[in-house]
Amino acid sequence: MTVELDDFDRAILRVVQESNLFTHAEIGERVNLSPSSVRRRLATLREAGVIAADVSIVDPAVLGRTITVIVSVMFEKETPEAYEAFRKRMLKAPEVSQCYSVAGPVDFVLICHARDLAEHEKWAERVLMADPVIKRSTSQVVWSRTKFTTRIVV
16 A cells, blocks of 8 residues: 655655654654644554554664574465465564565575574574474574665655
């Protein structure tokens, strides 16, 4: 579903993607609207699902999760039931911050965080290697992060 946005909506979205702690007045100053107009437009954007969540982004390293791992998962046999069961398990897995069903040689790509490689290995053994539907998984340990953003071009 596509939502029609005007220039004010786009400007508001650029500001709140920078920080959602700005007051309606501060946003209004930046986009040349009154605070009440900003409030109404934000409410509409939330109701329409354009703004999916208002969150704080936590630095995993500050919490001791210093290892980021990109995991590719290939199923033995692809079925809708296997996909759905895997999605449900990944939604419940606190080690997984992102899960994507993808086209190409693998079925899913995961972004995982762990305290160290040993913790990630134990998780992979318990969750991935123990699953008979999974044919293979590969892990790529991230050495450093060049860019990370949740911003979407509007």
